[in-house]
Amino acid sequence: MGESSSNKRLPLPEDASILTEDLVIEILSRLPYSSLCRFKCVSKSWLVLCSDPEIPKKSTQTLSGFFYMSISPTYTRQFTNLSGRGQPMVEPSFPILPNLPEVRFVDCSNGLLLCLDIISPSPGQNILEMEIYYIVCNPATHEWVMLPNIIERRGIYNRRLGFDPTVSPHFTVFLVVCRDYYHNDPVIGVEIYSSETGVWTYKESEWDNGTVVGNTSKSVFFDGVMHFTTSGSSLVTVDKEGKTWRKIPTPYQTLHTYIGVSQGHLYSVNHDRSGYKIAVWVLEDYGSGQWILKYTFSTYDLPEPLFLQLQPYNIVVIIAVHPERNLIYLAIGPQRSIISIDMDSRAVHAIRTLGHYARHPYLPYIPCFSEWLFDGH
Numbered sequence: 001m002g003e004s005s006s007n008k009r010l011p012l013p014e015d016a017s018i019l020t021e022d023l024v025i026e027i028l029s030r031l032p033y034s035s036l037c038r039f040k041c042v043s044k045s046w047l048v049l050c051s052d053p054e055i056p057k058k059s060t061q062t063l064s065g066f067f068y069m070s071i072s073p074t075y076t077r078q079f080t081n082l083s084g085r086g087q088p089m090v091e092p093s094f095p096i097l098p099n100l101p102e103v104r105f106v107d108c109s110n111g112l113l114l115c116l117d118i119i120s121p122s123p124g125q126n127i128l129e130m131e132i133y134y135i136v137c138n139p140a141t142h143e144w145v146m147l148p149n150i151i152e153r154r155g156i157y158n159r160r161l162g163f164d165p166t167v168s169p170h171f172t173v174f175l176v177v178c179r180d181y182y183h184n185d186p187v188i189g190v191e192i193y194s195s196e197t198g199v200w201t202y203k204e205s206e207w208d209n210g211t212v213v214g215n216t217s218k219s220v221f222f223d224g225v226m227h228f229t230t231s232g233s234s235l236v237t238v239d240k241e242g243k244t245w246r247k248i249p250t251p252y253q254t255l256h257t258y259i260g261v262s263q264g265h266l267y268s269v270n271h272d273r274s275g276y277k278i279a280v281w282v283l284e285d286y287g288s289g290q291w292i293l294k295y296t297f298s299t300y301d302l303p304e305p306l307f308l309q310l311q312p313y314n315i316v317v318i319i320a321v322h323p324e325r326n327l328i329y330l331a332i333g334p335q336r337s338i339i340s341i342d343m344d345s346r347a348v349h350a351i352r353t354l355g356h357y358a359r360h361p362y363l364p365y366i367p368c369f370s371e372w373l374f375d376g377h
Contacts, residue, residue, distance in 0.1 A: 072357035084352035111368020162221035203242030309333035
């Protein structure tokens with residue numbers, strides 16, 4: 001049995017040698033993971049010290065960057081740090097994953113990533129006979145698991161992952177099943193995979209007839225429940241057991257809406273069809289479904305260099321709300337420049353330009369070093 005971290009001696013860097021080992025570890029555990037990654041580049045002694053696995057386990061993590069896809073020249077996996085600088089803190093090529101041809105990002109939930117690989121049917125085969133592999137992995141700990149195969153006999157437009165390590169070490173995958181494969185038809189059910197049981201379970205929809213959760217629908221896992229935007233003026237929810245189904249009316253149409261969680265509340269950020277007006281709503285009372293308007297912003301108020309990047313199509317993609325701060329994140333213009341907007345000071349900060357070939361999904365990433373369980377183990 002190896003030494004525990006409390007007994008082993010870590011080689012303290014010279015500039016930290018006046019401090020006790022316990023104090024250094026306590027200080028480092030208060031830093032975000034992105035800072036630890038930068039410190040590893042200072043020297044070999046800092047690399048060893050910051051690589052102690054006990055440090056990130058003790059620390060509170062926050063938004064650190066974004067996963068996204070690129071189509072140059074083929075689909076490739078990408079990651080950018082929240083700072084917009086330096087080497088990616090996560091290796092987006094994921095050598096840890098099994099050797100599958102085209103693994104793509106699908107969703108991210110509290111540090112876990114849902115990926116899929118699609119093997120197209122051979123000539124003459126029905127398109128519904130394509131092979132689809134689902135993989136859940138943790139980029140911070142290099143752990144991954146391939147989910148049991150599932151036959152997708154109907155149209156599936158949304159594949160979502162739910163995970164909250166503060167509540168349970170288990171994760172849940174939701175596949176929204178529609179009536180037709182080729183069109184955004186109404187939802188007829190949801191396939192649910194639980195890492196606690198290790199099996200898929202199909203549940204017929206209990207949402208209103210005609211509920212459409214299309215291929216551009218956004219979602220968030222909050223308080224053990226998956227929330228989806230719809231083509232109408234509402235959110236719809238289903239819990240991880242598929243027992244409780246709910247519709248939450250909204251004071252706006254959710255077609256161009258991002259939903260996320262910040263400071264313990266459900267946030268909804270939407271823009272009008274023109275893309276110029278952005279509104280941030282907060283679900284103040286979850287039980288009654290009461291929304292309040294927290295913030296509005298016009299892209300006309302962007303600094304001129306950023307406003308000019310929007311042209312000629314005024315492309316605005318809402319990609320995140322900060323989990324602890326009053327910040328929203330957008331990808332704007334044909335070059336997909338990521339910017340942040342401070343809802344208190346209205347300050348706008350340019351983070352990084354991803355380039356013309358960047359494509360959704362843009363997935364906010366919070367590192368997770370907590371234990372996560374699958375297949376009932």
